[in-house]
Structure formats: structure tokens, C-alpha cells
Amino acid sequence: MWRIAHKKESLWVKWVHSVYLKHQDWWTYQPKKSAGWAWKKLCKIRDDLRLGFEEKGWLQQSYKISETYKWLQGDLPKVEWAAWIWNRYTSPKHAFISWLAIHNRLKTRAKLEKFGVCEDSSCLLCGTAIESRDHLLFYCTYNRKCMTKIARLLGITEAHYNIEATWIHWRRKLTDHVQRKVGLAALTSVVYHLWFARIHVFWHKAVVHPNTLFKGICTETKDRVIQLISCKWTRKHCKLLFRISSTRPN
Known part of the structure; x- marks a missing residue:
């Protein structure tokens, strides 16, 4: 336009002016009924x-x-969790699952029961409570073991076990810029692997051991972060990455 x-x-613009507009003003021109669909759409x-264009x-x-x-979008409120999920240290697949989780769009058994897809809404990992998003990702005893291990590795005392409160x-x-990005990337990895463990139980009827899940979280976080090491990294940042890559589950 x-x-x-x-x-x-351009050849196309000249063609438009010679075939359709014919010296008419572009902003007041009205297409004829015989004009093509694409031209009417334009x-x-x-x-x-x-x-x-006027404003x-x-x-x-x-x-x-x-x-x-941006103009078509209008003035939209900026969500705080964008800095967590769309962190460049975060693997895309981890970010996508975490994005679904923050919007409560994961198809947990509590939701599937409401849809009439399943009859049992109990948690596949612990079997002691209804499988909601918050329970599956943070309140489940199985998941708390993984969350506590990662938090301890980063030097954090985890006490919230809530998806909105935990990342904050x-x-x-x-407090360090790089360590914060690595830590938040690890948190999205936790969310992804906990959802993966739930899917694994559903399809394979076997629960992944928390230590195995912990190892997978550390490995995938390290593999992603190591690609983004820059000259701005200090010895402290390298030590954190080494600690993540060399940690063995207890």
C-alpha cells in the first residue's frame, strides 16, 4: 500500500495504476465489482x-x-514472566511447555476429566491428589525432589512451589545477570522434564526416577547454555556451568 x-x-505498481487506479486517488478509490478477489482484499x-497511516x-x-x-496490536500489558520464558538461554522446547504451563493450557488429568476424556483425575506420578497444573509441577512429592535438587545446585532455598511465585x-x-538467566533456563527445563515424566508414565507405565530426571535437566540446560558462552563471562559464570555439568544425583 x-x-x-x-x-x-516497480512493474507491479505501474500495472496497478494503469489497470485499476487510472489516475484516481489511492485513498478514495473504490474497486469495481468485476475486480479480482485479491485486489478487493488489498x-x-x-x-x-x-x-x-494518518495518525x-x-x-x-x-x-x-x-x-x-505494533499499531494493530494496540497497547497491550507487558507480562512479567516474559523475561523468564523467552530467555535466550532457554531451549525452545522448554520455553514452549513453560508457556503452556503459565497459561494453564497443559492437558492435565483434571482437565481431561472435565472434557470427558478420562474417568480418573488422580496424579500419574504420585497418585495421592488431583492432577492439576500446580500439583503436577510443584506440589507433587515427586516433583518437589527435582525442584529442591536444582534449587540447591543454584544456591537457592525453594519454599514457594508455585509456578508464578517460584520464578520471581x-x-x-x-542477582548476577548471567547466573539469573542460567537459573531461569534451568527452571523452564524443570517444568519441561516434569511434564515429560508425566507423559512417560502415561505411555510406558513406568515412573522415571527423580535422579534420572535431575540428570536430564542438568544435561539439557548445560547443552543449551554452553552454546551462548561469550567473552563477557567471568570465572564465576564458568564455575556455575561446570557445577551444573559435573553434578551427579545423590
């Missing part, structure tokens, strides 16, 4: 974005699609 309004030198999008002055400056995207607690305790 910006190219059409400015009559930019004109409709023009009408939707016209206010943005932001996009015609008087270099046009950026990103500016249009870890962020405050890990």
Missing part, C-alpha cells in the same frame, strides 16, 4: 490501515511493517 501511494518504481486492508505519518517516512504490527523468587535470589 505504501508503494502504491508513493507510486514507487483495498479492504487499505481501509483498515488508513487511520494508522503515525507513515507516508512521510520510511515505512516499516513492524510499526504497523529465583530471579530475586540470582
Whole structure:
């Protein structure tokens, strides 16, 4: 649309002006009934974005699609957990599962029972409580063992066992910038592996030992972080990574 309004030198823009517009004003032009579907769609999008072009002055400056995207989104509140989940030290698969968890979108047995998919809503890992998101990821005795081991490894005393409170607690305790990112990446790894352990029980009818899960959390966190080591790292940061990679479950 910006190219059409400015009559930019391109074969397609020249074709549009010669076939459709024919010296008419782009912003007031109305397509004929015989015009193609794609051209009508483009004109409709023009009408939707016209206010943005007028308010932001996009015609008087270099046009950026990103500016249009932000304008269409509007003023959205910034969520605090974005710094935890979309941390560059976090593996994408860990971030995705954690994102589902923070939105309470994981298909736990409590949800599946409401959908009529299963009759039993008890936790697959401990069998002592209803399998909700908070129970599965933080209150379950099986999961607390893994969470406590990782927290101890990072020098944190975990006392919340709640997905919203835990990451804030870890962020405050890990004051160093790099250590905070590594710690939050480890937390997303915990969430992912706990969900993986639950899936493993469902399909294989066997519970993964907490020590095995702990080892997998450390290994995948190390494998991701080691790719992002930079010259800004200090000896303290390297020692943390070495501690994660060399730790053996008790």
C-alpha cells in the first residue's frame, strides 16, 4: 500500500495504476465489482490501515511493517514472566511447555476429566491428589525432589512451589545477570522434564526416577547454555556451568 501511494518504481505498481487506479486517488478509490478477489482484499486492508497511516505519518517516512504490527496490536500489558520464558538461554522446547504451563493450557488429568476424556483425575506420578497444573509441577512429592535438587545446585532455598511465585523468587535470589538467566533456563527445563515424566508414565507405565530426571535437566540446560558462552563471562559464570555439568544425583 505504501508503494502504491508513493507510486514507487516497480512493474507491479505501474500495472496497478494503469489497470485499476487510472489516475484516481489511492485513498478514495473504490474497486469495481468485476475486480479480482485479491485486489478487493488489498483495498479492504487499505481501509483498515488508513487511520494508522494518518495518525503515525507513515507516508512521510520510511515505512516499516513492524510499526504497523505494533499499531494493530494496540497497547497491550507487558507480562512479567516474559523475561523468564523467552530467555535466550532457554531451549525452545522448554520455553514452549513453560508457556503452556503459565497459561494453564497443559492437558492435565483434571482437565481431561472435565472434557470427558478420562474417568480418573488422580496424579500419574504420585497418585495421592488431583492432577492439576500446580500439583503436577510443584506440589507433587515427586516433583518437589527435582525442584529442591536444582534449587540447591543454584544456591537457592525453594519454599514457594508455585509456578508464578517460584520464578520471581529465583530471579530475586540470582542477582548476577548471567547466573539469573542460567537459573531461569534451568527452571523452564524443570517444568519441561516434569511434564515429560508425566507423559512417560502415561505411555510406558513406568515412573522415571527423580535422579534420572535431575540428570536430564542438568544435561539439557548445560547443552543449551554452553552454546551462548561469550567473552563477557567471568570465572564465576564458568564455575556455575561446570557445577551444573559435573553434578551427579545423590
